[in-house]
Amino acid sequence: MTHEEAAGLLGAWALDACEDAEAASVERHLASCADCRVEAASLTRAAAGLGELAAGA
Numbered sequence: 219m220t221h222e223e224a225a226g227l228l229g230a231w232a233l234d235a236c237e238d239a240e241a242a243s244v245e246r247h248l249a250s251c252a253d254c255r256v257e258a259a260s261l262t263r264a265a266a267g268l269g270e271l272a273a274g275a
């Protein structure tokens with residue numbers, strides 16, 4: 219998977235909305251790409267925050 223492909227899937231990946239095979243490819247890319255790890259961490263935090271908002275509503 220290229221960086222562009224991984225970057226395009228990170229939002230869905232953070233929300234657990236990827237196919238298993240896609241998620242595995244994203245995770246393989248994350249292991250080798252610091253830029254995507256930073257983006258993934260911030261998206262994961264945002265997704266967790268949305269979950270908390272939904273749980274509190």
Ligand SMILES: [Zn+2]
Pocket residue numbers: 220221222224225247251252253254
């Ligand atoms: Zn990347």
